[in-house]
Amino acid sequence: MGESAETLHGWGVTPQEAVALQNALRERLVLQPPASLRVSRVAGADISTENGNALGYGGFVVLDAVSLRPVEQAGAAVALSFPYVPGLLSFRELPVLLAAWNRLAHKPDLVIFDGQGIAHPRRFGIACHGGLLLGVPSIGCAKSLLVGKVGPLGEARGETAEIRHRGEVVGMAVRTRRGVSPVYVSPGHLMDLPTAVEWVLRVSPRYREPETTRHAHRFVNALRTAGGGDREAQEKTETSP
DNA sequence: GCGACAG
DNA sequence: ATCTTGTCGC
Secondary structure (H helix, E strand, C coil): CCCCCHHHHCCCCCHHHHHHHHHHHHHHCCCCCCCCCCCCEEEEEEEEECCCCCEEEEEEEEEECCCCCEEEEEEEEEECCCCCCCCCHHHHHHHHHHHHHCCCCCCCCEEEECCCCCCCCCCCCHHHHHHHHHCCCEEEEECCCCCCEECCCCCCCCCEEEEEECCEEEEEEECCCCCCCCEEEEECCCCCHHHHHHHHHHCCCCCCCCHHHHHHHHHHHHHHHHCCHHHHHHHCCCCCC
C-alpha cells in the first residue's frame, strides 16, 4: 500500500481504526515552531451541528494578527459521518473544516482550534490532526480538560498552571481574564507550549476565549441558523470590509 | 469493575 | 455540541 496524503485524512475509518491512525500520525508531529514563523494572519476554526447531527457547518475566520480584525472567512456544510467520541473529535469535525479551508483565498499563518492539542490520551487532539492535515502551525485551546490534572493558578490575567498527564507536561491552563475559569492550551503541530500560551494570551485581550474562536463560533452558528446547506455556506465566504 | 470523558 | 428559562452583574 502506498503512503499518501490519503493517510492523513482517515475519513471513513471505524473508531478502532481511528485510534490506530492517531498513534501512527502522532509520530509526524513537529512540536517546535519553524524558525521562520512570522504570524501576520491567525485563524479560528469551529463547527456548529444541526439538530439530529445530520449536517455540520464548519468554518474559519482569519484575523489580522495585530488588529485582530477579521480579514476573511470561509464556511462549508458537510454531512457528519463520525459520531462524537471523546478522544476522536477530529474524525468528526475535520472533514467539515477541510472543505471550508479549501475555500480560503489566503491561508493563515497560524490556526487556533477549539479543542485539545497534545493534551490528549494519545497526544493527538484535533489541533494536532488539523495542523498536520493542513500543514500549518496550530494550537489547541479548549474550554475544559480531556485528560490531565492542573494545580491551582493565580487569579490575574496571564497566570498559568501546568497540565500534567502521566508524568508529562502536555499543556497549560491559562487565565485569559480575571474572575473566570481558565482555558486549556496545548501545542498542535509546528508549535511548542510557550509559543502557544503566548499566542492565546495575545488573541484574548478581553474575553475568556480567543477572538479567533469567538469569531469562528459566531460565524458557523450563523451559517447553521441561516440554513441552506453548503450552497449558502459557500456564498458567505467573503468578509465585508 | 468503576469513573472520566474536547465538541 | 444542541435544546431551553430564568437570573445575576456590569
